[in-house]
Amino acid sequence: MKNYSIAKSRRLRSTPYTSRIEKQGVTAYTVYNHMLLPAAFGSVENACEHLKKKVQVWDVAAERQVEISGKDSAKLVQLMTCRDLSKSKIGRCYYCPIIDDDGNLVNDPVILKLADDKWWISIADSDVIFFAKGLATGNKFNVKISEPNVDIIAVQGPKSFDLMKKIFGQEIIELKFFGFDYFNFKGVKHLIARSGWSKQGGFEIYVQNTQSGQELYDYLFQEGKEFDVKPGCPNLIERIESGLLSYGNDFDNNDNPFECGFEKYVNLDSEIVFLGKEKLKKIKLGGIKRKLMGIKIDLDKISITKSININDDKGNLIGELRSACYSPHFKKVIGIAMINEPYCKASITGKLEIDGNSFTVNVCDLPFI
Amino acid sequence: MKNYSIAKSRRLRSTPYTSRIEKQGVTAYTVYNHMLLPAAFGSVENACEHLKKKVQVWDVAAERQVEISGKDSAKLVQLMTCRDLSKSKIGRCYYCPIIDDDGNLVNDPVILKLADDKWWISIADSDVIFFAKGLATGNKFNVKISEPNVDIIAVQGPKSFDLMKKIFGQEIIELKFFGFDYFNFKGVKHLIARSGWSKQGGFEIYVQNTQSGQELYDYLFQEGKEFDVKPGCPNLIERIESGLLSYGNDFDNNDNPFECGFEKYVNLDSEIVFLGKEKLKKIKLGGIKRKLMGIKIDLDKISITKSININDDKGNLIGELRSACYSPHFKKVIGIAMINEPYCKASITGKLEIDGNSFTVNVCDLPFI
Known part of the structure; x- marks a missing residue:
């Protein structure tokens, strides 16, 4: 495939780490x-292998935060997600589908509860801030909504624990998965969560003090030499192998949470008030007509x-492939596809066409591993 | 400057014309x-010169539409903009700043009135659809909000009139500026507006029938040969020379319409209800503390x-440069900067640093021409 340049401008915002990467x-x-997110440092395959064995430092400042604070903040945050947050705890992260009034997905952020009246919605790629502002204004909620100056550094991979322990001490590796706390780096406190967009383990450092964050970025490389640290970024191969879904790629505002396998985050039986609740009840009752599944191609x-149609032998549409990569682990192409009923079975095979050539597609369950 | 590739994926949506361009x-x-927008076909300077003399066809499908229809659609559209739309007419386009409850800008679309209860908001780069959905839900408005399947082809440049007349007849060149109507192409009706993101004149074809639009795209090149038609895209040089502002580049959700020179679209004295009205009244009363101005550099x-600070001789911050290009017309660099009071005067000079070198900046009024 031909390469095209990205035309940079202020609108595609740089991060505090752009000049470094x-x-x-x-x-x-x-x-x-609206921000630059690194997508490759040379070979994505080599980076995937390295990520699975060592440790990488990622500039993921593009994971922006929507800060919601004030008296009605909990009410607004709950209104936006179908996940029951009534028992949520300060110091914890929650993966929460954001749902509109039609029951469709707006985003799939991780929500951090900073205080009973202060939340960060750590968003995927859509302007949740304007959804929140519209809802707050319309409902006359007493809240403050802003995008704070937070630029995340992710430290990912099995050796991330050694590296982070070396810098922050034993305490940081005792952090539970999806827990967060504040840790000191040369006199500056940083919010650090045990999280990240890979299944190889690691941390996300929510940098608010930019200068200290830049120093920490450099320090991670200095101290990480013995663990073979490398710069990296969310890895297409690793995330598909791990079944990590991507808003805009695998699903978007035309899809509902049941179609995307988010059932366990849809709490229809609780008393909580959220958008699209009645719609989702109807969808659950009627059953979904399509579902995200895995596919494999030799x-x-x-x-x-872009999406590629998958058809059966008679030309009927089985579904559409939305993400895919060659997986060195499976030694074939694997991908994520929205498959229509009655084809949502791991035994189904279909065909897709690439550049005029037809290939056999084997539908399978998610996750792959 | 080094070139970086763009990593394509379904999330950065292709358009019906991507394979063609x-x-x-x-x-x-x-x-x-969230869509691919072409930024260059080789030299931006050559393209600018061609655009000013001939005709170009642009894939601007990334100018997405937010369709708002239903009983309360006029109320919702008016709520989102500070421009008085109470006397707006079907068949007309309106440039409308979209404002949030804080009086800050969310977007600066052109709004098309299709019917008394059907509008298209032709948006700049932010998810206005989620702002509209949030407001509609919160206010319990009876509206339907969607992103319709509309992929705009722009035909821009002085020879666009000859080309469009050749295809659609005399009628199309009688369309008034910012008027729109439906025109027939081989049996398919297309909404065409006399508009576009250049000051060289032209049209925007709001393609809903994708196949007919693709045929029309090819036909424009076939019939345009005699006018030296070329593929193009919004041109950085032409748009800055013409003083066309860009959301995300020159202004964003941290700026208010008075700071951006949008006074004439802020109708505070009318009875209409819109977000941020009281806030904007206060801002007007107190006076703005900064303003978008032009700058010139030898x-x-x-x-x-990204933004570059402009300082005076004593190191005081005068403002920040947000967009700039070398202009062959002015034979120097021109740009758009947010200038702080008391420096908002065309006589002010300052300094900015690029790669460790200092250059003199002359502040001037907008537009340049």
Whole structure:
């Protein structure tokens, strides 16, 4: 596939780490929340292998925060998600589908409860801030909504525990999965969560003090040498192998949470008030007509830039492939597809066409591993 | 400046014309409303000169539409903009700042009135659909909000009138500026407006029938040969020379309409109800503390990827440069900067630093021409 340049401008915001990753050899960007997100440092395959064995430092400042504070903040946050947050605790992260009044997905952020009246919605790629502002204004909620100056550094991979322990001490590796706390770096406190957009383990550092964050970024590389630390970014292969879904790629505002396998985050039986609740009850009752599934293809490369239709032998539409990559682990192409009923079975096979050639697609369950 | 690739994926949506512009030699993309927007076909300078003399066809499908229909649609559309739409007419386009409850800008779309109860908001780069959905839900408005399948082709440049007349007849060049109507192409009706993101004149074709739109795209090149038609895209040089502002580049959700020179679209004296009205009254009364102005620098090139501070001789902050380019017309760099009071005067000079070198900045009024 031909390469095209990205035309940079202020609108595609740089991060506090952009000049660093450019010195470190970033080769490709994507745009996420109107911000530059590194997409490759050379080979994505090599980076995947390294991520599974060592430790990487990622500039994921593009994971922006929507801060909601004030008297009605809990009410507003709950209104936006189908996940019951009534028993949520300060110091914990919650993966929460954000749902509109039609029962469709707006985003799938991790929500951090900072205080009973202060929350960060750590968003995927859509302007949740305007959804929140619209809802707050319309409902006359007493809240303050802003995008704070937070630029996340992720430290991911099995050796991230050694590296973070070396810098922050034993305490940090005792942090539970999806827990967060404040840790000191040279006199500056940083909010650090045990989280990240890979299944290889790691941490996300929510940098508010930019200068200290830049120093910490450099320090992670200095102290990480013995663990073979490398700059990296969310890895297409690793995330598909791990079944991590991506808003905009695998699902969007045309899909509902049941179609995306988010059942366990849809709490219809509780008393909580959230958007689309009645709609989701109806969908659950009627049953879904399609579902995100895995697919495998005997191919040694693929590049997905848009949905590709999957048909059966008679030409009936089985579904559409939305993300895919060659997986060195499975030694074939794997991908995530929205499959229509009655084809949502792991035994189904179909065909798709790439550049005029037809390939057999095997539908399978998610996650792959 | 080093070039970086754009990592394509379904999330950065392709348009119905993407495969065509890639055959025609697009070299760079930007991302706009989660969609690929061509940013260059080789030299931006040559393209600017061509645009000013001839005709170009642009894939601007990334200018997405938010369709608002239903009983309360006029009320919702008016709530979102400070421009008085009470006397708006069907068949007309209106440039409308979208304002939040804090009096800050959310977007600066062109709004098309399709019917008394049906509107298209033709948006700049932010998710207005979620702002509208939040407001509609919160206010319990009876409206339907969606992103329709509309992919705009722009035909821009002085020869666009000849080309469009050749295809659609005399009637189309009688369309008034910011008027729209439906025109027939081989049996399919297309909504066409006399509008576009250049000051060189032209049209925007709001394609709903994708197949007919693709045929029309090809036909524009076939019939345009005699007018030296070329593929193009919004041109950085032409838009800055013309003083066309860009949401995300020159202003964003941290700025209010008075700071951006949108006074004439802020109708505070009318009876209409819109968000941020009281806030904007206060701002008007108190006076603004900064303002978008032009700047000129005696330089033969520049590349802006983020804001650059402008200081006076004593190191006081005068403002920040947000967009700039080398202008062959002015034979120097021109740009758009947010200038702080008391420096908002065309006589002010300042300094900015690029790669460790200091350059003199002359503040001037907008527009440049």
